[in-house]
Amino acid sequence: MNLNLVLENHFGNEATVIFATEFVDDIGVEITTPTIFPSADLASDGLKSFPLITPDNLRDGFYTLRVSIAAKSGDSEASHLLEEYFEVDDGKLFAVDSETYFGQSQANMEVIR
Secondary structure: OEEEEEEEOOOOOOEEEEEEEEEEEOOOOEOOOOEEOOOEEEOOOOEEEEEEEOOOOOOOEEEEEEEEEEEEEOOEEEEEEEEEEEEEEOOEEEEEOHHHHHHHOOOOOOOOO
16 A cells, blocks of 8 residues: 655654654554654645555555654654554455454463563
């Protein structure tokens, strides 16, 4: 599935942003190695879109795409962790809301490793 991460600058001045992504299953097992994207400049009043691709050939189950974002403008800094939830059913990937993810996945179950 092709996704677009859209970042909006709320600083009021030009900013620099860097982010990393990782894809994990519903018990936290890493599916993809974390990817750190090169820093990018954001215009003071602009949006910037970054293409993201989910892994292919996932087995049926629930997954989380985590995006860690850090931005700086002058002396101001901000960070954010974004999580998007997905389900693979019969080989097809679907975005799901957090209620579905936490209600139907193993995310809230105690896991003994």
